[in-house]
Amino acid sequence: MLFRKNTLLQEIDYNNLPRHIGIIMDGNGRWAKKRGLPRSAGHKAGAESLKKIITEANKMGIKYATVYAFSTENWKRPKQEVDYLMDLLMDYLVNAEKTLAGENVVIRAIGSRAELSEEMQRQIIKTENFTKDNTGIVMNIALNYGGRDEILNAVRNISKDAASGSIKTEDIDQELFDRYLYTASQPDVDLLIRTSGEQRLSNFMLWQVSYAELWFTPKLWPDFKPKDLHKAVLDYQNRGRRFGGV
Numbered sequence: 001m002l003f004r005k006n007t008l009l010q011e012i013d014y015n016n017l018p019r020h021i022g023i024i025m026d027g028n029g030r031w032a033k034k035r036g037l038p039r040s041a042g043h044k045a046g047a048e049s050l051k052k053i054i055t056e057a058n059k060m061g062i063k064y065a066t067v068y069a070f071s072t073e074n075w076k077r078p079k080q081e082v083d084y085l086m087d088l089l090m091d092y093l094v095n096a097e098k099t100l101a102g103e104n105v106v107i108r109a110i111g112s113r114a115e116l117s118e119e120m121q122r123q124i125i126k127t128e129n130f131t132k133d134n135t136g137i138v139m140n141i142a143l144n145y146g147g148r149d150e151i152l153n154a155v156r157n158i159s160k161d162a163a164s165g166s167i168k169t170e171d172i173d174q175e176l177f178d179r180y181l182y183t184a185s186q187p188d189v190d191l192l193i194r195t196s197g198e199q200r201l202s203n204f205m206l207w208q209v210s211y212a213e214l215w216f217t218p219k220l221w222p223d224f225k226p227k228d229l230h231k232a233v234l235d236y237q238n239r240g241r242r243f244g245g246v
């Protein structure tokens with residue numbers, strides 16, 4: 001059976017990789033429940049999954065990945081769970097400095113930072129600075145991220161710049177708007193993956209997914225393996241992207 005292990009990977013066309021993948025990492029809680037474990041155990045397993053998948057995406061030569069780690073709506077969860085998620089994300093950022101930076105990954109956080117603890121805000125800056133000159137995949141961790149919040153933030157900054165005269169209202173086009181997003185200068189999302197069987201956007205990258213191919217799997221995020229990523233990329237390559245043309 002060994003020779004069959006990498007067949008999916010061998011079918012991938014490396015000249016047609018998605019430039020940017022988005023991942024809605026969903027199903028940690030259900031994964032834990034199935035095992036009679038607390039939800040926190042699911043989040044912990046989910047963080048391990050993330051490391052493996054980013055490492056794999058980087059190896060494959062994918063240039064950008066945005067992963068949904070905490071939404072602007074996730075504050076509605078019990079305080080205990082929110083605290084646990086924040087601690088886990090903090091650990092992730094600290095460890096990523098060593099492990100993922102060693103793998104040449106550029107780590108960035110996207111989302112609204114003001115609501116995060118000062119400690120977390122400092123760590124984000126530290127991790128970003130530590131990895132900014134790396135040349136591998138750019139991983140955006142969407143942390144206190146909401147698509148509507150991102151769009152409003154852009155609108156506010158555009159208004160300020162228009163009021164101060166540094167931009168003209170007539171110059172506001174899609175390309176300019178794009179530069180005001182958290183993902184400024186990055187390509188749009190080509191492939192959006194959501195695990196756990198849910199088929200919705202949950203406020204993720206509303207602007208950037210406008211022409212993304214959507215790929216859903218019933219697998220829960222902690223069970224998502226490199227071979228599932230290969231499958232998603234292969235399926236993506238077999239879709240006919242028309243962008244409104246024929």
Ligand code: IPE
Binds near residue numbers: 070074
């Ligand atoms: C995704 O898993 C992780 C976060 C939203 C932080 P969930 O915690 O949403 O898991 P389910 O959907 O309850 O199974």
Ligand code: IPE
Binds near residue numbers: 026202
């Ligand atoms: C989306 O998952 C947010 C993250 C994966 C961080 P949720 O589990 O919060 O989404 P809903 O509530 O099911 O839409």
Ligand code: MG
Binds near residue numbers: 026027028
């Ligand atoms: Mg969920």
